[in-house]
Amino acid sequence: MNLKFWEKKKEPQKKKSKSREWVDAIVFAVVAATLIRWIFMEAFTIPTPSMEKSLLVGDFLFVSKFHYGARTPKTPLQMPLTHQKIWGTEIPSYVDWIQLPQYRLPGISKVKNNDVVVFNYPPEEEYPTDLKTNYIKRCIAIGGDTITLKKAKVFVNGKPVADPPKTQYRYFMQTPEVFSSKEFRKFGVTEYQPVQNGFYIFTTEEQANIFKGFQGIKSVEPIIRPAGEPEPRIFPHSSKFNWNEDNFGPLWVPAEGATIQLTPENIILYGTTIQNYENLDDVRLEDDKLFIDGKEAKEYTFKQNYYFMMGDNRHNSLDSRYWGFVPADHIVGKALFIWLSLDQNGGIIDKIRWNRFFNIIR
Numbered sequence: 001m002n003l004k005f006w007e008k009k010k011e012p013q014k015k016k017s018k019s020r021e022w023v024d025a026i027v028f029a030v031v032a033a034t035l036i037r038w039i040f041m042e043a044f045t046i047p048t049p050s051m052e053k054s055l056l057v058g059d060f061l062f063v064s065k066f067h068y069g070a071r072t073p074k075t076p077l078q079m080p081l082t083h084q085k086i087w088g089t090e091i092p093s094y095v096d097w098i099q100l101p102q103y104r105l106p107g108i109s110k111v112k113n114n115d116v117v118v119f120n121y122p123p124e125e126e127y128p129t130d131l132k133t134n135y136i137k138r139c140i141a142i143g144g145d146t147i148t149l150k151k152a153k154v155f156v157n158g159k160p161v162a163d164p165p166k167t168q169y170r171y172f173m174q175t176p177e178v179f180s181s182k183e184f185r186k187f188g189v190t191e192y193q194p195v196q197n198g199f200y201i202f203t204t205e206e207q208a209n210i211f212k213g214f215q216g217i218k219s220v221e222p223i224i225r226p227a228g229e230p231e232p233r234i235f236p237h238s239s240k241f242n243w244n245e246d247n248f249g250p251l252w253v254p255a256e257g258a259t260i261q262l263t264p265e266n267i268i269l270y271g272t273t274i275q276n277y278e279n280l281d282d283v284r285l286e287d288d289k290l291f292i293d294g295k296e297a298k299e300y301t302f303k304q305n306y307y308f309m310m311g312d313n314r315h316n317s318l319d320s321r322y323w324g325f326v327p328a329d330h331i332v333g334k335a336l337f338i339w340l341s342l343d344q345n346g347g348i349i350d351k352i353r354w355n356r357f358f359n360i361i362r
Helices: 018-040 181-186 204-213 265-277
Strands: 041-045 059-064 116-120 134-141 146-150 155-158 168-174 192-195 198-204 219-224 248-252 259-261 283-286 289-292 299-301 306-310 331-341
Touching: 018 041, 041 248, 041 331, 134 146, 134 155, 168 204, 198 204, 198 219, 259 289, 265 283, 265 299
Parallel strands: none
Antiparallel strands: 041 059, 059 331, 116 134, 116 331, 134 306, 146 155, 146 248, 168 198, 168 219, 192 198, 259 299, 283 289
16 A cells, blocks of 8 residues: 655656756866865966076976965955956956955975975065965075075075076176077077177076087176175165175074064164064054054064075076065965976977976976
């Protein structure tokens, strides 16, 4: 006997239309891609030569968010899978009506000396922190370190630091010979400038030594600024420090929990960092003094770690030597490996740099 006569008869489920299936698939793909991009990994490309020859213009790489821990969104009202602008336009992809406190999820490691790191460019004021332009450089010093440059060589905590294997410098190549772009490219030189009696070239020490043996080349010498010759563009942009790109420091890098005395010298070195990146509501610099909440501060304890970043193309990189420290809340992720590399000057045959595919970034 059938005793289930009181149960409501199930109606057959309506089949989704093709358009509805497409919409559902697109929504799922966008949500999945957004989560992967936020928490795990994001694709970036190298647009400038500041990391040559370690990373080349046209390299496409994956950057890990889980190494240092992904950041929670600060600007939630943003079109998915965009950064500052809507693709192919100058229309902003976000509105900053809501700005949330930013936190970092647990990561599997911390930023270490020599890591190749993607970060938001700190001095850029026209965008929220998480939407500032992405830069990629090598972390030379971490919070608590003291960095010094002497004749273009790096010292951290008083100890010399070996250059990455493919570090480039600027050289003057004295020669009456005329070299074409194709000839320079044959030897891996993509940046050069003809001058009287020769060329300025950006290349590795190894390649410079090879050029020295060429017939017709009289000399190849690095161009190093002498110590004591100040460069106005160099951090901290003060005449009290006669630093330049090759002779810099010593400069202590701020560390979370470390306290400094706010002497006139320290205010020059760290005042703008405290003012711009420590998330204080009421802070101002006035003459040689720093005021927090209307009161003059005699000492200050840093709320987060900072990092000193430099490009491997040492004489063609706008980095921490020019604009100062990278705050921890500006760190995006760790560069892992190259998944594609395109030579913008290559032809049909050599457009793709096959030998760079899946190279680990060191």
